[in-house]
Amino acid sequence: xxxxxxxxxxxxxxxxxxxxxxxxxRMGQPQVMGEMVAGFLLGPSLLGWAAxxxxxxxxxxxxxxxxxxLSQVGVLLFMFLVGLELDPxxxxxxxxxxxxxxxxxxxxxxxxxxxxALHLYPRLSDRSVRFDEFALFMGAAMSVTAFPVxxxxxxxxxxxxxxxxxxxxACAAIDDVTAWxxxxxxxxxxxxxxxxxxxxxxxxxxxxxxxxxxYAARPAxxxxxxxxxxRGRLTQDMLAIVxxxxxxxxxxxxxLGIHALFGAFVLGSILPKDSGFVHELGEKLHDVTVVFLxxxxxxxxxxxxxLGLVSGAEMWIACALIILAAVIGKFxxxxxxxxxxxxxxxxxxxxxALMNTRGLIQLVxxxxxxxxxxxxxxxxxxxxxxALVTTFMTSPLVEWxxxxxxxxxxxxxxxxxxxxxxVLVPVALPxxxxxxxxxxxxxxxxxxxRIYALHLLPAADQAMxxxxxxxxxxxxETLQPLLAAAADQGTNVRPLTFMSQNIGRDIVExxxxxxxxxxxxxxxxxxxxQSILSGTIYDVMTTARSDxxxxxxxxxxxxxxxxxxxxxxxxxxxxxxxARRIAxxxxxxxxxxxxxxxxxxxxPAPPGLSLEDLADSSAIxxxxxxxxxxxxxxxxxxxxxxxxxxxxxxxxxxxxPTYLGTSHERLASECPASMxxxxxxGVA
Amino acid sequence: MKIVLLYLVxxxxxxxxxxxxxxxxxxxxAPPDIxxxxxxxxxxxxxxxxxxxxxxxxxxxxxxxxxGVHADVTLNDPARTRLEAILRGTRLWGRAASLPMLGTAxxxxxxxxxxxxxxxxxDGRVAQLAGQxxxxxxxxxxxxxxxxxxxxxxx
Numbered sequence: 001x002x003x004x005x006x007x008x009x010x011x012x013x014x015x016x017x018x019x020x021x022x023x024x025x026r027m028g029q030p031q032v033m034g035e036m037v038a039g040f041l042l043g044p045s046l047l048g049w050a051a052x053x054x055x056x057x058x059x060x061x062x063x064x065x066x067x068x069x070l071s072q073v074g075v076l077l078f079m080f081l082v083g084l085e086l087d088p089x090x091x092x093x094x095x096x097x098x099x100x101x102x103x104x105x106x107x108x109x110x111x112x113x114x115x116x117a118l119h120l121y122p123r124l125s126d127r128s129v130r131f132d133e134f135a136l137f138m139g140a141a142m143s144v145t146a147f148p149v150x151x152x153x154x155x156x157x158x159x160x161x162x163x164x165x166x167x168x169x170a171c172a173a174i175d176d177v178t179a180w181x182x183x184x185x186x187x188x189x190x191x192x193x194x195x196x197x198x199x200x201x202x203x204x205x206x207x208x209x210x211x212x213x214x215y216a217a218r219p220a221x222x223x224x225x226x227x228x229x230x231r232g233r234l235t236q237d238m239l240a241i242v243x244x245x246x247x248x249x250x251x252x253x254x255x256l257g258i259h260a261l262f263g264a265f266v267l268g269s270i271l272p273k274d275s276g277f278v279h280e281l282g283e284k285l286h287d288v289t290v291v292f293l294x295x296x297x298x299x300x301x302x303x304x305x306x307l308g309l310v311s312g313a314e315m316w317i318a319c320a321l322i323i324l325a326a327v328i329g330k331f332x333x334x335x336x337x338x339x340x341x342x343x344x345x346x347x348x349x350x351x352x353a354l355m356n357t358r359g360l361i362q363l364v365x366x367x368x369x370x371x372x373x374x375x376x377x378x379x380x381x382x383x384x385x386x387a388l389v390t391t392f393m394t395s396p397l398v399e400w401x402x403x404x405x406x407x408x409x410x411x412x413x414x415x416x417x418x419x420x421x422x423v424l425v426p427v428a429l430p431x432x433x434x435x436x437x438x439x440x441x442x443x444x445x446x447x448x449x450r451i452y453a454l455h456l457l458p459a460a461d462q463a464m465x466x467x468x469x470x471x472x473x474x475x476x477e478t479l480q481p482l483l484a485a486a487a488d489q490g491t492n493v494r495p496l497t498f499m500s501q502n503i504g505r506d507i508v509e510x511x512x513x514x515x516x517x518x519x520x521x522x523x524x525x526x527x528x529x530q531s532i533l534s535g536t537i538y539d540v541m542t543t544a545r546s547d548x549x550x551x552x553x554x555x556x557x558x559x560x561x562x563x564x565x566x567x568x569x570x571x572x573x574x575x576x577x578x579a580r581r582i583a584x585x586x587x588x589x590x591x592x593x594x595x596x597x598x599x600x601x602x603x604p605a606p607p608g609l610s611l612e613d614l615a616d617s618s619a620i621x622x623x624x625x626x627x628x629x630x631x632x633x634x635x636x637x638x639x640x641x642x643x644x645x646x647x648x649x650x651x652x653x654x655x656x657p658t659y660l661g662t663s664h665e666r667l668a669s670e671c672p673a674s675m676x677x678x679x680x681x682g683v684a
Numbered sequence: 685m686k687i688v689l690l691y692l693v694x695x696x697x698x699x700x701x702x703x704x705x706x707x708x709x710x711x712x713x714a715p716p717d718i719x720x721x722x723x724x725x726x727x728x729x730x731x732x733x734x735x736x737x738x739x740x741x742x743x744x745x746x747x748x749x750x751x752g753v754h755a756d757v758t759l760n761d762p763a764r765t766r767l768e769a770i771l772r773g774t775r776l777w778g779r780a781a782s783l784p785m786l787g788t789a790x791x792x793x794x795x796x797x798x799x800x801x802x803x804x805x806x807d808g809r810v811a812q813l814a815g816q817x818x819x820x821x822x823x824x825x826x827x828x829x830x831x832x833x834x835x836x837x838x839x
Binding site: 096097099100103104107108110111114115117118120121122123124125126127128129131132134135136139309311315333336337340341373376377378379 | 687690691694695698699701702705706708709710712713714715716717718719749750751752753754756768837
């Protein structure tokens, strides 16, 4: 029975977490914010209040005995990953300004937390907790910054390599390490008072533990890293060794009286920071931790958080004071220190806003505090609310202070020569790169023309955070085949890589920033939609300020015979322009098939076309065909040996951008030749 | 020099402030620790009317979840009645909106709230709560007097 309940709980928790994460991502918030809120909502604050019977069935009191340990394993793995992502180089040689800013970003909120403790201790604590333990915990809790969430926000905004990003990451790393050390001290103090372990034993034992980790465990892990290099990949045995080490390290610190999660964190932080080894290890563990185990932790936290415990004006005032002290201390202290040490007001404010995010790290912190009894359930609830509020406000505040669009425009710079024909090629699949390059190069063959290859990384799917991987475009794995093909052909391609929360919007913005004349996109079949001109392509086609062309390669042979079906629209003119660019190269025959519906009157000359226009190119043939079935006509013509069909979007031909994309584009599916579908800018 | 001054102001002063607060706070008093599970001796009823609340014998009488001066007291009666309580000094005052649903007294006084008053006493190293549970304004049920000892803390 307990297994049945556990499986049901897991299904409900994971579903709720994913849905909430999706909703919050659409609001521009980190995924983890949604998951935290989901846990909160599953607890007595919403589900327990609105549907107590359902809540009682889903989370009967005894069931937490199964859910609790699973969630703690999740926290241990998460803390291991936090340690893994923490690069010790961030803590060294950061310059005096960074030291002042990082220490001030701890000291000021710490002071406010301790000050608040004077007010809260007589009201929300009891004699089983000494004031110094309580005040130290409150101070440390106010000083915490969610390093993982902050780093992710910086990456998503493409700020990691900026001065602001480097300073913020360093400050957050120092803050976190300091806060955890203080928490370890508080845990040791409290547990020694409770008679778990004598304080002297904990202190001496911790020192021995740290020395053992540095001088015994770390060299052993370096040998593991060397073995990783000799094998070229992370084997299951290597992963097992790391997990065993994790379990033993956590056991050691728990036994010493300073909590298991320190052991997990310390092991992660002492692992050699070879990016390949760390990256692969993190990737193996990240998804199961973040997708499966952490939502369980959020749910358990939510079950312990009851808004009903915060009742009466006095308690809500205390809650407001906690939030105020947290924001003033962290935002104010960090921003002021950053400003006084040389950052401009905008950057300093952005740093303060980022440092104010507390996220999951705060929840872990508070859970430890509740477990050891240094904070009461009502105070735990208030502090959880503080964590949610401060994390929620980070993204909108940073966007307001330091808009992402401005950052990207600054990063992209001003185009050198606006007269050159510029093609922007967004690449999603590595295998599509070379063919897209072939098309781009034939459209922009001159040395004066410019080709940009763009890779946008969806922010939500990123596992390990390696700044180098995210902002070295030339090393982007997705662009590698395209760049290799460009090098072989001697084509100059400029790579661009950014993280993105909205792929379609960001493609359009980059195209505008680079003054692209043409956006050349590929297409790969999605799971749910049938049509080509939907999804991201629809978003881009309907909002771009440049021409957009979608390339569907059907073969890899040279384009010797190119067909342009022409019905007279502006999109057809755009298609013709591009086809003429391709035909300007040698040995390309271009045929314009003017399709008209049969009328009694003599057919008019093709609008926008005249023989004089085409006189300079003997390789262009114009033919007129009368047809009631333009799709049939074009398909029939395309089957007669054409290599490429360049065609404007057209409702008449069943090629129209649609949002949901459920219509079947017959022409696209039956045409045997490769296709280039063109949407002219500014035309509906 | 400027950096050193900034460090002293932005870091040194707050650290001194924390040291001062720790010293000052050492003199602060906190409410007594009443959180945990309590086992009670129930005084025999002197009246012929039923008790206002029926606590299960041979089991812990109530759980207290404490947050400073605020406490939730959950009785071990069949309805697991919950009282919201507040500590004033060493005296605990609690109230539930009505008598336990499954108690016999509820029929006689359906609107009467269940009330609690108890004094926290330290008998050597043993924490005790001595007090009474009764139905406010209801003579149809007998108050329950008890003396409870904590059997386990809520840490």
